Amino acid sequence: DFLAAGWPRCAYTVSKVAVNAYTRILQRQLEKKGNKYEGVVVYSIHPGSQHSKISQESPLAAADAAKSIICTALLDPCEHLRGKFIWDDLQIVNSDQGTLAGMSVGMCL
Helix, strand or coil, rough: CCCCCCCCCCHHHHHHHHHHHHHHHHHHHHHHHHHCCCCCCCEEECCCCCCCCCCCCCCCCCHHHHHHHHHHHHCCCCCCHCEEECCCCCEEHHHCCCCEEECCCCCCC
């Protein structure tokens, strides 16, 4: 039973987990290729906005949600974002520990 194993009911949610896992895999593959890809940083970000066909309600306006994406896109490549999942408040989500507790990364916004 998938629910007993801790998997969510919603296929959409499972697809987001897959995106986050692929983010980590892709970053590791690039790092194995060496210096040629040293400036490439792969991470996934939850912008905080939930405006979609699934939900029209959101605690964050779409314009505010875009700020976190723009902020991280303009950063110089840095070690602490590589292969990470970032929340809309720019906290790194510690998915290895099975928790949404993030670590402060001290970036802009």
